[in-house]
Each structure stands twice: as structure tokens, then as C-alpha cells.
Amino acid sequence: MKRNPLVPYYLIMVLGLVLVFFLGIKGIGDAKEIAKEKEGGAEQVEEFDPEQYANTSCISCHGENLEGQGSIPSLHGTGLSKDEIADILANGQGGMPGGLVPADNIDEMAEWIANLK
Structure with missing residues (x-):
């Protein structure tokens, strides 16, 4: 066949x-x-969550609990005002480069860091 x-x-x-x-x-x-x-018509605005952003971006340098590592400072109880933190986030300071946090969300992130105990 x-x-x-x-x-x-x-x-x-x-x-x-x-x-x-x-x-x-x-x-x-x-x-x-x-x-x-x-x-x-199907526009969706995603909310910025400072804690989630810190857990994905900041822990690589500031440590798992954001308590600092070696020469990198802790983010808990910084003693800085919200405006000082916002300036550091925008422009950088020391070894931290500026612009890591999106410009639209700097104030939210600064307030969250200022309130960390």
C-alpha cells in the first residue's frame, strides 16, 4: 500500500x-x-506603594530590613525632615545616586521614609 x-x-x-x-x-x-x-476609556492608573518600592529597590543597598549595611545608612529613624529626604532622593548624596525614585513619587517615598521608626 x-x-x-x-x-x-x-x-x-x-x-x-x-x-x-x-x-x-x-x-x-x-x-x-x-x-x-x-x-x-480603559485607562488604569497604578498607585505607587512606597513600602513595596523600597522592598524591591532599596533593599539591595540598605539591607533586607532597610537597617543599613556597612557604610550605607539605615533608613529607620534618619532624623531628617521630609524635605531633606526628598532632596536626597532627587539629587543623591554620598554614594546614593539621585533619580532612583520616579520624580512623581518622591514626596510619597520621602514621607514614608521619614515615618519609619
């Missing part, structure tokens, strides 16, 4: 056409959703 060597290629072609058809339909639905987002 001889098999036709083109059958697998025909099956692959049919599968490809079916995928193109269904992915095209999916794309039409996504296009409507994208258009709605561009109009501002």
Missing part, C-alpha cells in the same frame, strides 16, 4: 489556514479594545 507523500503537507496547510482565520478574528476583537484604550 502506497501513501501519498503530499498528505502531511496538505494537513499542515489546512491547519495553517484555520489558525490564520481564528487569529484574524481574535485580532479584530483586540483592535476594538486597543481603540478604546487610545480613547482613554
Whole structure:
């Protein structure tokens, strides 16, 4: 019994056409959703969480509990005002570079650090 060597290629072609058809339909639905987002209908504003930001960004230098490591100071009980902390976050000081915290969130982060005990 001889098999036709083109059958697998025909099956692959049919599968490809079916995928193109269904992915095209999916794309039409996504296009409507994208258009709605561009109009501002599905706009989502993500809130800044200073504690979460500190746990992801600051612990690499200031230690797991933000209590400092070696020459790097602790963030607990700094004795600095909110404005002084905001200035350090924006411009840097010593070994800490400025601009690590997004500019829009510096005040929130400074207040959170100022209130750490």
C-alpha cells in the first residue's frame, strides 16, 4: 500500500489556514479594545506603594530590613525632615545616586521614609 507523500503537507496547510482565520478574528476583537484604550476609556492608573518600592529597590543597598549595611545608612529613624529626604532622593548624596525614585513619587517615598521608626 502506497501513501501519498503530499498528505502531511496538505494537513499542515489546512491547519495553517484555520489558525490564520481564528487569529484574524481574535485580532479584530483586540483592535476594538486597543481603540478604546487610545480613547482613554480603559485607562488604569497604578498607585505607587512606597513600602513595596523600597522592598524591591532599596533593599539591595540598605539591607533586607532597610537597617543599613556597612557604610550605607539605615533608613529607620534618619532624623531628617521630609524635605531633606526628598532632596536626597532627587539629587543623591554620598554614594546614593539621585533619580532612583520616579520624580512623581518622591514626596510619597520621602514621607514614608521619614515615618519609619
